[in-house]
Amino acid sequence: MGLLVCWSESSWICYIMATISFLLTFGFVSGALEEAPCSKNPSLFITTPRKLEALGGSCLQIPCTFNQSKKLDFKQNIFGIWIKKDSRFEQNTENVIFNSSGSIKKYSLEITGNLKMKNCTTLFDNLTTQHTEKYFFRIENGQFKATASCSALQVTVTDSPWRPSINIPADLKEHQSVTISCSALTPCPHSPPELTWNLQQDSHRQTEKNTEGTFTTKTQETITLSDTHDGYNIRCSATYPVNGGNKTAETEVTLSVSYAPRDTSASISPSGLVSAGSWVELNCSSRAKPPASFTWFKNSKHGAINVSVGQVYSLQMTNLADIESHYCVATNLLGSEKSTWSHLKSQGMDAVTLWGAVVGGFLGISVVICVVFILWRLKSKQPTLHQTQSSSPQEPASTLENQDIHYGDIDFGRMRASFKTVQDEGDLVDCVYSQVKVGKDENRPKEADNYIYAQVKKKPVNPHSTY
Secondary structure, eight states, rough: OOOOSSOOOTOOHHHHHHHHIIIIISSSSHHHHHHHOOOOSSSSEEEEEEEEEEEEOEEEOOOEEEESSSSTTTTTEEEEEEEEEEEOOSSGGGEEEEEETTTTSSOEEEOSSOOTTTTEEEEESSGGGGGGGEEEEEEEEEEEEOTTTTOOOOEESSSSOOOOOOOOOHHHHHHHHEEEEEEEEOOOOOSSOOOEEETTTTOOOOEEEOOOSSEEEEEEEEEOOOOHHHTTTTEEEEEEETEEEEEEEEEEEEEOOOEEEEEEEEESSSOOOTTTOOOEEEEEEEESSSSOOEEEEEETTHHHHHEESEEEEEEOOOOOOHHTTEEEEEEEEEEEEEEEESSSHHHOOHHHHHHHHHHHHHHHHHHHHHHHHHHHHHHHHHHHHHHHHHHHSOOOGGGGGGGOOOOOOOGGGGGGGGGOOOHHHHHHHSOEEEEEEOOOOOOOOOGGGGGGEEEEOOOOOOOTTOO
């Protein structure tokens, strides 16, 4: 601090210089006390990321190397010191949080690097959000003592984990083999996150060291793309182990895959009854990415003829065969596909074909009605036939069921002459029986229900008589 003395009070230059001196001395001294100035040629500087993030309940590995203006004296101990907030050591010793000499250890810190190899890598454990602060590194080696005031490290501790990153190559096309990776920030390589996704679960997980000394955990999978992968959602989650449990974050991305035309089809409109001579529209549709362009062709004896360009083609209806001779071709940068007709036979029938179907259906119904009528008539005649059979000698009618059996004489004298050859008189006097089926009678014995026999009376026969 200096004091400007003016020998000549009338000199206005002296007053101006005195004012400037006063402002420099007292106006900015408070700002200087907040943080020591950073020298253009510092005695010590470190190489470390300017900003690091950590997860509460986990650890943080700080990559660190240093260089100094003077050569280290390896005969003397080398101590590493971490200071928070202010780089000034002598004026703010209460800000010292760690000294590798063991004298101070306010925070759970450990210098894991070899200071003789100028490696000041440090492991910061059991972090909380209260550890969010700016930190400075200091070296003490015999007579050499310096703080890297120009190499401040900002540490930010959060309670929420970071969402993993899904890396996908640009410009995806079908049939292309690509490698998709999922990576997660790994501030604590001793407890890396567990990565899971909806691709194959046997993917190998590995923790890689980045160029600045930080770490990243990664898993990857190689797949061959097809049109089914377009619009497919890939989800990847990172689960971090922390004190008392785990913390998980997830990322989802949608694949955009280009592919040649698929499912190309043609249809006719209107889809109802269309008479010959009417105008109809043929529509071509296809699933493609990028969208396809359409060209209409007609088959002829001279080959395919280009008849129209565009998704819709209008023509005058003649018959179904003329419609079927048309087709469209969908084309994009990746390929082309010929269409097939979509329900053409049900949608494109002309009036003649439909009337033929109506007449055929009417004739079929008429035949069915006739067959049913004939069967009904045959069935209705069966009771009459049954009554006729019941009146025959073998099956008496129901009116005879309760009547008695009558006997009658039979006169053999009126027989025809064909019986003249009979020589044995005994043959003519044998009993002749007639089997008669009799209906049931409640008063008749059960044995008489089956058959009743009637005996015919015998008369002597003259062997010399003529019949």
